[in-house]
Amino acid sequence: METLSTRVLTSVVGFTLLSLIVWIGWPALLPTLVVVSVMCLWEYIRMLDSNDIDVRRISLGVFAAAIILASLPQWPQAPWLGGSWREVVLTIAVGSVLVLEVIRPGERPLERVVYSVFGLLYIPWLLGYFLMLRYTPDADAGLLYFALPLLATFAADIGGFFAGHYFGKRKLAPEVSPGKTVEGAIGGLAFSFITVLIMTQLARIWSPLDAFLYSLLVASASQLGDLSESLIKRALRTKDSGTSLPGHGGFLDRIDSLLFAVPATYLFLNISMFQR
Numbered sequence: 001m002e003t004l005s006t007r008v009l010t011s012v013v014g015f016t017l018l019s020l021i022v023w024i025g026w027p028a029l030l031p032t033l034v035v036v037s038v039m040c041l042w043e044y045i046r047m048l049d050s051n052d053i054d055v056r057r058i059s060l061g062v063f064a065a066a067i068i069l070a071s072l073p074q075w076p077q078a079p080w081l082g083g084s085w086r087e088v089v090l091t092i093a094v095g096s097v098l099v100l101e102v103i104r105p106g107e108r109p110l111e112r113v114v115y116s117v118f119g120l121l122y123i124p125w126l127l128g129y130f131l132m133l134r135y136t137p138d139a140d141a142g143l144l145y146f147a148l149p150l151l152a153t154f155a156a157d158i159g160g161f162f163a164g165h166y167f168g169k170r171k172l173a174p175e176v177s178p179g180k181t182v183e184g185a186i187g188g189l190a191f192s193f194i195t196v197l198i199m200t201q202l203a204r205i206w207s208p209l210d211a212f213l214y215s216l217l218v219a220s221a222s223q224l225g226d227l228s229e230s231l232i233k234r235a236l237r238t239k240d241s242g243t244s245l246p247g248h249g250g251f252l253d254r255i256d257s258l259l260f261a262v263p264a265t266y267l268f269l270n271i272s273m274f275q276r
Contacts, residue, residue, distance in 0.1 A: 043241040063093035064124035071128030129263040149261040155195035156188035163187020177230040189219040225260030
């Protein structure tokens with residue numbers, strides 16, 4: 001009960017702060033994402049350290065902040081068709097890591113390059129979509145569209161927990177996350193769909209079919225995000241990514257689902273909704 005109370009309190013405080021930050025917009029969201037990115041990378045590096053795996057720590061921190069900054073939609077359009085400043089920063093980051101290994105190679109240079117680049121792609125690159133979604137298609141509508149993956153993911157977690165607890169029999173991915181079941185995944189999808197349907201009908205923005213397709217996408221993305229982090233922790237023989245959030249483990253443990261759900265929402269909106 002004490003652990004549950006701590007978990008609930010942390011969730012309430014975190015949701016309140018996040019709502020305020022998102023409402024304020026990029027002046028609050030940008031530095032918050034930089035801090036979260038650095039904290040998640042710190043947890044990632046600690047997990048690697050426990051397995052004697054080295055990365056370019058300073059480069060990770062510098063380029064993580066640069067990728068988040070480059071994700072700000074207020075920047076002028078890149079001077080080439082279909083390009084973005086995020087791609088420029090990522091290209092420079094990969095090149096810099098390779099150059100550093102050529103100049104000062106360690107015992108396992110390829111391993112250091114791979115884990116460094118993966119850290120940038122997995123954390124700051126995906127977190128950058130939070131800024132992009134907040135202003136899709138504009139600052140006003142972005143508030144609603146940003147709320148969709150938050151509530152849909154939360155609903156999928158709640159529905160998956162209860163459906164898995166009462167009806168779960170068949171394991172979804174026993175080698176990665178033994179606690180997850182097929183029934184839980186279906187329950188999460190159903191509850192997510194109900195939540196998205198209510199929100200979109202009240203806001204009068206989507207048809208029931210659009211709401212269902214989005215729910216299917218975001219529920220699958222949130223499950224994949226959760227399983228992906230479980231896979232990483234299992235490979236690195238770690239139970240939790242950290243202890244920064246009481247009752248929730250680390251920052252990565254808390255945002256693993258959103259790391260996939262928010263980019264999936266951004267792509268869904270740009271590929272589907274606003275291209276009609």
